[in-house]
Amino acid sequence: MLSLQNAGKRFGARILFTEANWLITAKEKTALVGANGTGKSTLMKVLAGLETLDYGEMQRTRGMSIGYLPQEGLRLSGRTVFEECLTVFDELRAMETEIESVAGQMAILDRASAEYTSAAERYSMLQARFHALDGYALDAQVGTVLTGLGFGKEDWARRTEEFSGGWQMRIALAKLLLARPNLLLLDEPTNHLDLETRNWLESYLRAYPFGYVLISHDRYFLDVTVDRTVEVWNKKLNIYAGNYTKYLKQKEDRKAQLIAAYKNQRDQIEHLESFINRFRAQATKAKQVQSRIKELEKIERIEVPEEEPVIHFSFPQPPPSGRTVVTAKDLKKSYGEKQVLTGANSNGISFTIERGDRIALVGHNGAGKSTLIRLLTGVEAATSGTVQLGHNVVPEYFAQDQYKVLDPDARMIDEMNRAARKVPEVELRSLLGCFLFSGDDVFKTLGVLSGGERNRFALARILVSPSNFLLLDEPTNHLDMRAKDVLLEAIEAFSGTVIFVSHDRYFLDRLATKVMEVKDGNIEMYPGGYADFVRDREAAEQGTAPKTAEAASVAPTVAPVAGSVAAANDGSAPAPGKEKVRRLNPIKLKQMEDRCAFLEEEVPRIEAAIATTETALGNFVSVAETERQTKLLDDLREQLTKLTAEWEELMMALEEQAALQ
Structure with missing residues (x-):
């Protein structure tokens, strides 16, 4: 549906990615991941057609539609929320207007005339297409999506300019979901959503009939919505089958293979260099030396890029309460x-x-x-x-708008030193780096930071001097996965x-x-x-x-x-x-008994399917078939776990009901 071929992109003098090859298929559900600054959002803009490649080319299927949601910056005005969402159906609404117009013409034309026959054919064609596109349910579609994204009915008639930036992004997301493009490109779609709305969006995306690419710092969200992960790493695009958790495991395996290959290559290079240095001066070995030199020059050197250092930070433990x-x-x-x-x-x-x-x-x-x-x-x-x-x-309170109480004239590193006088400055700078303040950023005054940046700083300061x-x-707002991991690890070890x-x-x-x-x-x-x-x-x-x-x-x-x-x-x-256990009515009790009987037959069937799949995995056919069988095995095991747990709960509930008889 859309492909990148030997694609490359620069940001000034820095190469973001090069020699990138990526085929996005019609129903692919993909997470785009990578460290901050590697070019994820830039690549998303390239896919959306908002930026061009510096190298290579991008091709897409003729007539395909693409919808793009940026992280921020969208402002809507001039309409109510409901009217704004209906604009994605302008073509259908124009069709509805034409249907009404043609119907009016037919009412005054002679049924025996050629004009009436032509109008009737046009009316029938428009009606069929309008019905096929579900044109009679536009209001219901809009209402469903707006409700799912947290808009109450009282909000539908409010004008869009009355809403804050986060709610403006929700309106933009609603329009994209209603438009149902062939490829959705969503850059941090969960940034402005609460937990209930995220759960709704997860369900909506799992049922989405076309493809999408997501950037998100929410691991759970990625785990339940994607089946492929593309990582921007080492200026390349690395493609992994599976969700985010599976990607992490596969990445570790690939990294181990890369390091092993690098070590083998270093051994080979050192052996060749040793031979060349040892026999360079001997005329009788000149031919062999030249052969080794040419072999050395042909070796394409393997590079192991530096990983971001993993920061482990512990709270200074407070006095017990x-x-x-x-x-x-x-x-x-x-x-x-x-x-x-x-x-x-x-x-x-x-x-x-x-x-x-x-x-x-x-x-x-x-x-x-x-x-x-x-x-x-x-x-x-x-x-x-x-x-x-x-x-x-x-107590120590971290508010959503914590940045408002910070001294705008204070420097970051000075505030951290005041909060944690016993912590070495090098550790404080490492912690700030984890919260995306690196290099000379630590000497900035708080007043020049954005609200989100000041909130990140306020959270880092709490970590070094907790109550x-x-x-x-x-x-977790405004934090990437790396910063969330530091925060999680610190709180898990916190004694308060x-x-x-x-x-x-x-x-x-x-x-x-x-x-x-x-x-x-x-x-x-x-x-x-x-x-x-x-x-x-x-x-x-x-x-x-x-x-x-x-x-x-x-x-x-x-x-x-x-x-x-x-x-x-x-x-x-x-x-x-x-x-106290309530006695269930006979209808509910019969439903539970029927469900229990079904599970008692279904569980052995899935166990047999797991055994068959495990046997099939033992016979290698191809990489693609192995990936398919592996995914099938994971799905079957997950299904077995859920059904077994459900059967156990039903059995306990039925035993409790039996005790009431």
Whole structure:
């Protein structure tokens, strides 16, 4: 569909990539990855036709459509959100207008005339094409996409210029998804999306009928949306089969092969040079020496490029706090008539956070996550209720707009030295480099940095001088994967308490030991990681008893206790793991039994398919066939894991129902 052939691109005197060959097929779902500055966004612009190649050529299928979403910079105005999205259907709307016009002509023409026959044929053709293009469902399509991207119905009639830059990018993304081009080019599409919207976009892209290329710093997002990874590395394009996680493994294997080849070549070169130096002066060996010299000149030298150094940074461990870090009781917050946090039955919310907890705060945009964090830090006062910090608790708050409180005249390196007087400056500069401040950048004043850059700096400063209670509101915004890894590693080794908001699923999965959901003015606390929270919430929606939700969380048959962790053990609600089991109606019970019977037949079938595929992999046919069989085996194993887990949950649920009979 689109191909690069011996393509190359310069940025000034620096070569970004050269001798690049890449065939993008009709339904290819690809991640474009590489270190910062390697030219990913530039390559994306080349594919979109916005920049030209300096070498080689690009070819694409005649008539193919390409849609491109840049990282930022789009501004829309002059229409409502709904009208702006409808502009992608201008051709269909013009067709609809013509259908109405032709219908009007037919109403006044003589049915026996040639003009009527011609008009009828035109009307029939237009109707058929309009129907084939789903022209009668334009409003429904627009509504579905806008809802998925987080726009409430009240937003549809607002003018686009009323929205901030992040929401403007959502509108641009909505238009691209509605246009359904043959090739989508999305440069950091998740930058301005919350977790719920990212989940929706993941599902939309998995079902997208054409190809797309993604740049993203969200590992989980890439893992679930792509089946090929293209890396810009060593000024080349390196193509890998599989998602981001598989790419990392394959890259390590290729790097090991490259290093082994480099060492073998060095041994060969040293052997030839030794022979030449030893016998250069002997006339009897002149012919052999010249032969070795020519052989040496023909060797194409293997280069092993320098990798970005891996930064490992540990928090200076803070003094320990008391066991109870925060106790909130009957907490409420409102802004005028707008009530944000009310608690169950308007009784306020109550909960306890204990030392060592790493709590992920989740909920849709506007639910009150940032408000709750500000209440816990004391930045805002509660409308009613109390927040009490425990013994020796020292909080540190990182806000989404943390850059606003920084001294614009201070230099970065000076601020870091003040925050961590015992940390060597070389380590501080390495840490700043990991957060994309390298070389002389560290001597810049904070006032010349953009908002995103100042937020990155503020986060780096927190790492060198942490308190024992960190409250982080969107710390992963503006960070690449390298910086996220440093932050993750540091927090995982941190002995204090952390409560954080993040829309990065990989970050949530790795870090959270508990999840607190803010929803409908109340909170619900879930022990376990984010994956456990998702499973419990799905179980609650399906009417089966969750395994890990605490008493104050999701089970509708348990008396609600204002979202409190401690309440699960105060005698007012059952203890964790002992929620009252509801008796299911006979129809639901029969559905579960039928599903269980199906799984008991399906699991052995998949196990047999796995055995067959493993046998086939033992007989090499071709590289392409091996890749296909490997992908099939991975899919079968993943399917087996899911179905086995589902069967076990169903069996437990059926046993509980049997005990109620």
